[in-house]
Amino acid sequence: MKSSRMWVWVGIAVIILLFIGITGWVISERTTPLTLTPLSNLPLKEKTLEKYTIENLAKRTFTPSPIVFEEPIATTSSFTVLPFYFMSDPTSPSTSLGIRGAGGKRVTGLAHVPNVPLAEKLPVIIQFRGFADREAYTPGLGTKHSAEVFAANGFVSLAPDFLGYGGSDAGSTNVFEDRFETYTTALTLLASIPTISFVDPSHVFLWGHSNGGQIALTVLTILGEKGTAYPASLWAPVTKKFPYSILYYTDEFEDYGKGLRRELATFEKDYDTDQFAFSNYLDRIKASILFHQGTDDEAVPLRWSSDFVKDMQSRGKTIRYYTYPGSDHNLTVGWNTVVSRDVEFFRSNTR
Numbered sequence: 001m002k003s004s005r006m007w008v009w010v011g012i013a014v015i016i017l018l019f020i021g022i023t024g025w026v027i028s029e030r031t032t033p034l035t036l037t038p039l040s041n042l043p044l045k046e047k048t049l050e051k052y053t054i055e056n057l058a059k060r061t062f063t064p065s066p067i068v069f070e071e072p073i074a075t076t077s078s079f080t081v082l083p084f085y086f087m088s089d090p091t092s093p094s095t096s097l098g099i100r101g102a103g104g105k106r107v108t109g110l111a112h113v114p115n116v117p118l119a120e121k122l123p124v125i126i127q128f129r130g131f132a133d134r135e136a137y138t139p140g141l142g143t144k145h146s147a148e149v150f151a152a153n154g155f156v157s158l159a160p161d162f163l164g165y166g167g168s169d170a171g172s173t174n175v176f177e178d179r180f181e182t183y184t185t186a187l188t189l190l191a192s193i194p195t196i197s198f199v200d201p202s203h204v205f206l207w208g209h210s211n212g213g214q215i216a217l218t219v220l221t222i223l224g225e226k227g228t229a230y231p232a233s234l235w236a237p238v239t240k241k242f243p244y245s246i247l248y249y250t251d252e253f254e255d256y257g258k259g260l261r262r263e264l265a266t267f268e269k270d271y272d273t274d275q276f277a278f279s280n281y282l283d284r285i286k287a288s289i290l291f292h293q294g295t296d297d298e299a300v301p302l303r304w305s306s307d308f309v310k311d312m313q314s315r316g317k318t319i320r321y322y323t324y325p326g327s328d329h330n331l332t333v334g335w336n337t338v339v340s341r342d343v344e345f346f347r348s349n350t351r
Contacts, residue, residue: 213237
C-alpha cells in the first residue's frame with residue numbers, strides 16, 4: 001500500500017511539473033510579440049492637404065502649361081469665342097490624356113478674343129465665376145456677358161470652367177481639396193499666360209463674382225507675398241472667413257449641411273482652418289481693387305462687403321467701392337454701369 005501511494009504522489013508531481021512547464025511556454029510565446037514600440041517611433045499621419053495652406057501655396061512656383069485654343073464656336077464683328085484647355089498643376093501625376101505626356105488635370109474654359117491682328121499683344125482678363133450647379137453648368141455661365149463687353153473693348157477674356165465642370169477632369173473627392181484645387185487651377189492659368197502669343201503678359205487682370213471673387217482674393221494674397229499684383233474687379237465677392245464662408249450657405253443643401261459639418265469636424269482634427277483662410281493674410285495684397293456690391297444682395301450681405309472694404313482701407317490698400325441701390329447678387333440693376341466702370345478700370349491700368 002505504501003509503495004502504491006508513493007507512485008500516486010510521484011504521478012501527481014509529474015503532472016504538476018508538466019502543467020507549470022507548458023503554461024510557462026504558452027505565456028512566453030504569447031507575450032514575446034507584444035513588445036511595445038515607443039510613441040516617438042510611430043509614423044506620423046500624412047497631412048495631404050497641408051500643401052494648400054496660404055503659406056505653402058505662396059512658397060510654390062507654378063509650372064506653365066500650354067494654353068490650347070480649339071475651333072471657334074461663335075464669331076461676331078468684334079470678337080471670336082473659342083474653347084480652350086490647359087493642364088492644371090502639370091507637375092503632379094497625370095490624370096488626363098488631353099496632352100500626351102503631361103501631368104496634372106485637364107481644365108477647359110471659354111475664351112473671348114477681339115477680332116484684331118493676332119500680331120498685336122492684347123491685355124487679358126482672367127474671369128472667375130461664382131458657384132454653379134454641376135448638372136446645369138455650361139461654359140461661360142456667369143462670365144459670358146461681361147466677357148463679350150470686355151472683348152468688344154479690346155481685352156481677351158479667359159474663363160476657366162474649373163475641375164468637374166465643362167470638359168474638365170473631375171476634381172478631388174474630398175470636399176475641401178475640391179475647393180482648394182480652384183486655387184491651383186487659377187495659379188497655373190496665370191503662370192501659363194506667357195504661352196499665348198497674342199497676349200501681353202504685362203497687362204493681366206482678374207475679375208471675380210461671388211465665390212469667384214473669393215478665389216481672386218485668395219490668389220492675390222498668395223501672389224502678393226512675391227510682390228505680384230494683378231488689378232482686380234470684384235462683383236459681390238464672398239469675403240467672410242473660411243470655413244464660415246461655406247457654412248453660411250448650407251441651408252440651401254438638401255441635408256442642411258450635416259454632411260459638410262461632419263467633413264469639417266474631420267478636417268479640423270488634422271488642420272488649422274486659419275491657415276487656409278485668405279482673410280488672415282490681407283496685408284499681403286498689393287493689387288488695386290474695384291469693388292461692386294448690390295444693396296439688395298441676398299447671397300452676399302451688404303454688411304460683409306462694407307466691413308471688408310473698411311478693413312482694407314484701414315490697411316492702406318487701394319480699393320474703390322461702389323454700391324448699387326436695389327441691385328441683387330448679379331448686379332442686374334445698374335449692370336451696364338458696373339461693366340463700364342470695369343472697362344475704364346482695366347484701361348487705366350494699361351496706360
